[in-house]
Amino acid sequence: MAKFSSKDVGFALLGPYNILGAISKFDDTVELKLNETYALGEADESYWSSGAKNTQITQEGWYDDAVGQLHQAFVGASSLPVLGLPLSIAPHGNTNAARIDTYPSVQRVGYTVQMATSEVTKAQARYGLWYGKRETYIVHALGAETTAGSTDPLDVHPYVTNTSNGGAVVLHVTALSGCATCTITVRHSTDGITWADKQAFQALAPSDVTNGTALAGQYITLTSTMNQYWSVAWTYGTPATPNVTFMVGVYRAP
Amino acid sequence: MAKTYRATVGFACPADAESLKKWHAGKKDDAKTMTVKKGDKVVPYNEAIEKSWLANGVVEEVK
Numbered sequence: 316m317a318k319f320s321s322k323d324v325g326f327a328l329l330g331p332y333n334i335l336g337a338i339s340k341f342d343d344t345v346e347l348k349l350n351e352t353y354a355l356g357e358a359d360e361s362y363w364s365s366g367a368k369n370t371q372i373t374q375e376g377w378y379d380d381a382v383g384q385l386h387q388a389f390v391g392a393s394s395l396p397v398l399g400l401p402l403s404i405a406p407h408g409n410t411n412a413a414r415i416d417t418y419p420s421v422q423r424v425g426y427t428v429q430m431a432t433s434e435v436t437k438a439q440a441r442y443g444l445w446y447g448k449r450e451t452y453i454v455h456a457l458g459a460e461t462t463a464g465s466t467d468p469l470d471v472h473p474y475v476t477n478t479s480n481g482g483a484v485v486l487h488v489t490a491l492s493g494c495a496t497c498t499i500t501v502r503h504s505t506d507g508i509t510w511a512d513k514q515a516f517q518a519l520a521p522s523d524v525t526n527g528t529a530l531a532g533q534y535i536t537l538t539s540t541m542n543q544y545w546s547v548a549w550t551y552g553t554p555a556t557p558n559v560t561f562m563v564g565v566y567r568a569p
Numbered sequence: 570m571a572k573t574y575r576a577t578v579g580f581a582c583p584a585d586a587e588s589l590k591k592w593h594a595g596k597k598d599d600a601k602t603m604t605v606k607k608g609d610k611v612v613p614y615n616e617a618i619e620k621s622w623l624a625n626g627v628v629e630e631v632k
Contacts, residue, residue, distance in 0.1 A: 468597035512579040
């Protein structure tokens with residue numbers, strides 16, 4: 316099994332929070348639930364799975380207390396919501412078309428501070444989910460955009476075929492300022508020339524990012540056609556000096 | 570005579586034949602693009618872009 320060290324990891328995002336510590340260690344355990352389907356008198360045991368999974372991720376390491384980082388999310392501003400947000404980890408780096416692990420919605424969170432020295436904290440965080448991870452590809456690497464635009468010319472081409480199995484798109488916005496709202500739309504294409512709007516994420520305001528609402532981390536399930544080429548377009552409402560930092564990933568169901 | 574289509578979703582593509590040529594040549598940053606809103610009426614500027622619109626299912630013919 317391939318191993319990835321801290322320097323390889325492009326980001327670890329929980330909603331709008333970058334939870335990658337100065338040093339972090341991630342462990343994930345996925346359980347697939349089985350139910351017995353045999354009755355008294357049957358010769359062999361047989362089992363059935365609903366597909367429901369229970370995922371537990373444990374993260375241990377050193378964190379600083381900067382805004383938007385894990386320690387601030389869990390302790391510095393304890394009123395900030397961290398539940399129901401998607402979690403994405405990029406072991407192959409923060410580049411377009413790189414594969415990332417996305418967990419649709421974190422439902423249980425535990426955080427234990429082990430020791431703290433000035434601005435650095437050693438802590439353990441635990442995330443629980445009722446879903447397995449999704450094999451997702453980056454179509455807009457985590458980065459800032461200051462003018463409305465799109466990644467159409469980039470040709471982010473993570474897949475070699477078109478499918479009609481559906482999937483999902485995930486958005487993490489880590490910073491937004493200088494405008495009233497920002498709308499981010501995911502597009503796809505069969506040929507990399509004509510781009511059809513596939514899904515628009517719900518528009519979000521700067522306060523959604525600072526307050527860590529569900530709009531700053533969106534996971535939307537999609538149906539039907541999922542093409543080979545993917546791009547992202549973004550627009551601003553009432554822009555003055557707009558600046559948005561975000562990441563978008565696409566998951567296609569097998 | 571070129572057919573007229575209605576956009577069934579919002580879409581984006583190279584704005585004219587010259588831009589499409591640049592697109593195919595890999596000079597995508599130099600190519601002008603156009604963005605069409607859902608419901609807009611559009612006329613393809615050449616056969617290649619019409620084929621691309623139809624392949625991507627972004628337009629329907631206006632009857």
